[in-house]
Amino acid sequence: MVTENLKAKVNNLNFYYGNTQVLKNNNLPIFEKKITALIGPSGCGKTTFLRCFNRMHDLYHNNRYEGEIILYPDNINIISPLIDPIEVRMRIGMVFQKPNPFPKSIYENIAFGLRIRGIKKKSIIDEVVEKTLKDAALWDDVRDRLHSPAFNLSGGQQQRLCIARALATNPEILLFDEPTSAIDPIATGKIEELMVELKKKVTIIIVTHNIHQAARIADYTAFMYLGEIIEFGPTEKIFTVPSDKRTELYISGKFG
Amino acid sequence: MEDIKKRIKIIKFWDYLFGIVGLLSTFVGVLLLVILFIDLFIDGAARLNYKFITSFPSRFPKEAGILSALVGTTLVMFVTAFVAVPLGVMAGIYLEEYAKKNWLTNIIEINIANLAGVPSIIYGLLALGLFVYFFKFGESIITGGLALALLILPIVITATRESIRAIPNSIREASYALGATKWQTVKNHIIPYSLGGTLTGIIIGLSRAIGETAPVITVGALTFITFLPSSPIVKRFPFISFKWLFDPFTVMPIQVFNWVSRPQKEFHINAAAAGVILLIMTLLMNAIAIYIRYRFRRKIKW
Numbered sequence: 001m002v003t004e005n006l007k008a009k010v011n012n013l014n015f016y017y018g019n020t021q022v023l024k025n026n027n028l029p030i031f032e033k034k035i036t037a038l039i040g041p042s043g044c045g046k047t048t049f050l051r052c053f054n055r056m057h058d059l060y061h062n063n064r065y066e067g068e069i070i071l072y073p074d075n076i077n078i079i080s081p082l083i084d085p086i087e088v089r090m091r092i093g094m095v096f097q098k099p100n101p102f103p104k105s106i107y108e109n110i111a112f113g114l115r116i117r118g119i120k121k122k123s124i125i126d127e128v129v130e131k132t133l134k135d136a137a138l139w140d141d142v143r144d145r146l147h148s149p150a151f152n153l154s155g156g157q158q159q160r161l162c163i164a165r166a167l168a169t170n171p172e173i174l175l176f177d178e179p180t181s182a183i184d185p186i187a188t189g190k191i192e193e194l195m196v197e198l199k200k201k202v203t204i205i206i207v208t209h210n211i212h213q214a215a216r217i218a219d220y221t222a223f224m225y226l227g228e229i230i231e232f233g234p235t236e237k238i239f240t241v242p243s244d245k246r247t248e249l250y251i252s253g254k255f256g
Numbered sequence: 257m258e259d260i261k262k263r264i265k266i267i268k269f270w271d272y273l274f275g276i277v278g279l280l281s282t283f284v285g286v287l288l289l290v291i292l293f294i295d296l297f298i299d300g301a302a303r304l305n306y307k308f309i310t311s312f313p314s315r316f317p318k319e320a321g322i323l324s325a326l327v328g329t330t331l332v333m334f335v336t337a338f339v340a341v342p343l344g345v346m347a348g349i350y351l352e353e354y355a356k357k358n359w360l361t362n363i364i365e366i367n368i369a370n371l372a373g374v375p376s377i378i379y380g381l382l383a384l385g386l387f388v389y390f391f392k393f394g395e396s397i398i399t400g401g402l403a404l405a406l407l408i409l410p411i412v413i414t415a416t417r418e419s420i421r422a423i424p425n426s427i428r429e430a431s432y433a434l435g436a437t438k439w440q441t442v443k444n445h446i447i448p449y450s451l452g453g454t455l456t457g458i459i460i461g462l463s464r465a466i467g468e469t470a471p472v473i474t475v476g477a478l479t480f481i482t483f484l485p486s487s488p489i490v491k492r493f494p495f496i497s498f499k500w501l502f503d504p505f506t507v508m509p510i511q512v513f514n515w516v517s518r519p520q521k522e523f524h525i526n527a528a529a530a531g532v533i534l535l536i537m538t539l540l541m542n543a544i545a546i547y548i549r550y551r552f553r554r555k556i557k558w
Contacts, residue, residue, distance in 0.1 A: 059432055061356060090435035100426040103449060103556040112444065113434040149555075162430070169434065 006072050007032040007173060007203040008053070013079075014066035015048060015057070022048050024227045025067075030173070032072075035195060035204040037218035037235065039211050041256045045227040046207040047097075050175050053078070053205065054092045055085035071172075090117070093171035097178045099158035101150035101165070106133075106142050109150050109161055113169040128168050135201075136164035137194055156187025163194065167202075174198065176206040180213065192217050211251060215239050223247045293535060300529030308529060312482040313511065317522030322530050324481045325511035328397070329466060329537075331485060331500065332507055335401020336465050340408050341458055347409075348416025348454070353442055372410035379407045380474025388475055395476030397485060398501040403471045408461035415457015419450035452552025459545040463538045469509040479514040481506045508534045 008030040015023035022045050030036055038046045048057075055078070057063040068077040071091070078088045101109050110129045119125060129146065133139040138160045142153070150161055159179060166174055176195070180188040195204060196217055208214050214221050215235060222232040223244070231238060231247045242248045250256050297304075311321025347368075355361045383403030387393045393402075423446060431441040485503035489495060508530060515527035 054433060056429065056433065059429070086435055086437055089433055094433040096426060096429065096433075098426060100424075100430045102427060102430065102445060112431070112436075116434065116436045116440045116444075165430075165434070 012067035034219040037214035040224035093166035107146040132164040303529035328505035336404040339405035344412025352420040377470040380471030404465040411461035419453020463541040
């Protein structure tokens, strides 16, 4: 583990919803251009953990972070109140559990991220729309109907559109919150392929309910239980020789 | 076996009976409106013509028309919309998207709910004290418009809030996750997606205001007026004049009220005819509201 490859590092992260502590003293390295999966039973805090990375919790009241998430190479603590959450979200993108395209055209969905960054030139936006749709393996499906509503797409296509939307602004890290849980198996396969392809360009953190998905695509896996990261390591090791009893029980389907 | 069949028969009878009673109850509402409209129409039919719309009120029922009332209502509604829409929409957006949930917000919310229930004459009294006596706007179009704007403000706020609340949170999160600020999210998503519901609420509010009589009488609208307010467009620079805002006026419901209270039978015909026109105006506004709602619902689904 060389620091050069480190994209982010979580140090002693605690998180509270009001007075309830949801994340307890978590530590985790995130390696650059790798896929890191967070697995664990429902309610263990995986999504809460993920949403710390783009300060989503700042949108709601009475939430409190403690500890740090250091983003490299600039070495800033992205959960510090001194850092503007807008800046963090401009650098770290997110794809949600349920596809949530805007009720606008396919084109406008992708253009939005550029427009809010002050990019107005049509030629640039056109170019980015085409490029990101290609990156999201959606270009061939939609090239003839870029200006038709995004809601006419199937669920899997909508999710790929959301991935394209997140990619359009060149994020350094892309967060996936159970991106395939609302999607059929064939579309899921396509999105998994896409994620493996995307890691050439971007660091990926994915929360998944499906341990097989983690085994298929993740380079590193962290197992979370009751708000704590119990075990972290290369995916192969976690799935073959877990060192903690709870990890082993979860992996083998004894609980979850 | 026979027992069960008998039992089912009795239960089914009640089923049937409720269906009939329910249907009749529903028809009371529909029939009332239809009968009301037909009755008014029959009474007023004799006067429903172009001349009626383009004539001023007169001592002679046959020559009297609703021109000044129609123009007055239009101008007052213009002032009402101009004031109530931006205020109501901005307050609604603020309460939904910006306000923190604390005791102060709660008090404001309760107050707005209560405002919607305040009798309209109270708004008239408020406008009389505030706009006529304090600001010295006189018994004018602007005073009437402002009084009605206050009256429908809670309706506009509530409609705006409800249509904003219908936007799923996942859409907000998608926008924020891309790095949008609050205003960028509101401008590009919240306002456009809630526009259908907001517009519907605005029109419902205006169609309520158009029929209000009490507050307009309270602020001193005239009942007999044979001239139009000054023109908003003038020949000299800057070509636009706001003098009309301070002119005396009358509105449709007052004109109806005035004619009904006359002893001569012929004026009652005028009242019915003007009632028909007022009713058509209201129904038309409601129809537009329904159409807008339909259009937006079809365009946006979550």
